[in-house]
Amino acid sequence: MSLLVEAESLHFTYAQSLPWQKQAAEPSWIIDGVSLAVEAGTTLGVVGESGSGKSTLVRLLCGLLAPGKGEIRFGGRGTGEWLERDAREFRRRNQMVFQSPASSFDPRMSIFRSLQEPARAIERRVPSRQEVTGWLERVGLGPEVLDRYPHQLSGGQLQRLAVARALSLGPKLLYADEPTSALDVSVQAKVLNLLMDLGLTLVLVTHDLAVVGRICETMIVMKSGKIVETGATADVLANPRTDYTRKLIEAADATSLF
Ligand SMILES: Nc1ncnc2c1ncn2[C@@H]1O[C@H](COP(=O)(O)OP(=O)(O)OP(=O)(O)O)[C@@H](O)[C@H]1O
Numbered sequence: 376m377s378l379l380v381e382a383e384s385l386h387f388t389y390a391q392s393l394p395w396q397k398q399a400a401e402p403s404w405i406i407d408g409v410s411l412a413v414e415a416g417t418t419l420g421v422v423g424e425s426g427s428g429k430s431t432l433v434r435l436l437c438g439l440l441a442p443g444k445g446e447i448r449f450g451g452r453g454t455g456e457w458l459e460r461d462a463r464e465f466r467r468r469n470q471m472v473f474q475s476p477a478s479s480f481d482p483r484m485s486i487f488r489s490l491q492e493p494a495r496a497i498e499r500r501v502p503s504r505q506e507v508t509g510w511l512e513r514v515g516l517g518p519e520v521l522d523r524y525p526h527q528l529s530g531g532q533l534q535r536l537a538v539a540r541a542l543s544l545g546p547k548l549l550y551a552d553e554p555t556s557a558l559d560v561s562v563q564a565k566v567l568n569l570l571m572d573l574g575l576t577l578v579l580v581t582h583d584l585a586v587v588g589r590i591c592e593t594m595i596v597m598k599s600g601k602i603v604e605t606g607a608t609a610d611v612l613a614n615p616r617t618d619y620t621r622k623l624i625e626a627a628d629a630t631s632l633f
Pocket of ligand 1: 389405423424425426427428429430431432
């Protein structure tokens with residue numbers, strides 16, 4: 376067993392007091408003492424009601440936000456140290472796919488140019504058309520999309536392209552924040568199957584417990600910035616220990632399309 380990500384007693388708040396304001400003794404934390412571990416090659420599901428801190432937690436784990444207290448380690452090394460000494464390598468290994476495929480792409484750039492961007496920015500090189508076409512194969516798209524612009528593609532195609540772009544740097548870990556919630560039901564399953572088949576370590580934020588049941592080995596349930604339940608997905612779903620989780624499961628059963 377090898378742990379890829381470990382977080383210990385993470386705390387975070389968006390509130391930043393100005394120098395002349397008195398610092399509250401203890402701020403109200405948006406992420407409030409979260410500890411977790413993600414084993415390499417597995418999928419962790421992050422669920423919880425709206426505003427419980429799921430997206431904030433993911434942004435902390437992938438280094439887009441810095442914790443107020445606590446520690447995050449990636450491959451055994453603190454993210455602070457990664458970002459100070461090897462920020463590019465850290466970014467290369469940790470990639471994200473966001474909820475809204477349309478806003479993930481610059482409307483003024485062709486898809487070809489957009490897909491070249493991470494390699495230009497992180498690896499300082501310009502990938503060839505042939506190389507980019509190879510990335511498209513992995514997500515089941517043909518080269519005809521390369522000369523199009525985002526508005527000329529469907530949400531499902533754009534989300535596949537967002538996955539292709541995230542994979543272009545050969546990440547170790549993919550964070551996917553509600554990657555299918557902006558998509559039609561008919562294409563949700565396709566994007567999920569794609570994520571499942573990648574064989575990568577995946578942290579998946581979703582409100583859809585049916586999806587977690589299908590593709591995540593372990594899960595955490597968040598409420599008000601805290602983890603209220605964690606464990607093997609099958610155990611948590613079969614024997615929820617809190618009313619909160621039970622209600623999330625009931626709500627999911629009522630709306631599940633799987
Ligand atoms: N940039 C920000 N500045 C200030 N507060 C924020 C910011 N982003 C999120 N918040 C607040 O932090 C809390 C957690 O938000 P977060 O987006 O992490 O929750 P979430 O569980 O992902 O919610 P959802 O399921 O609705 O996306 C919320 O109270 C939210 O209003």
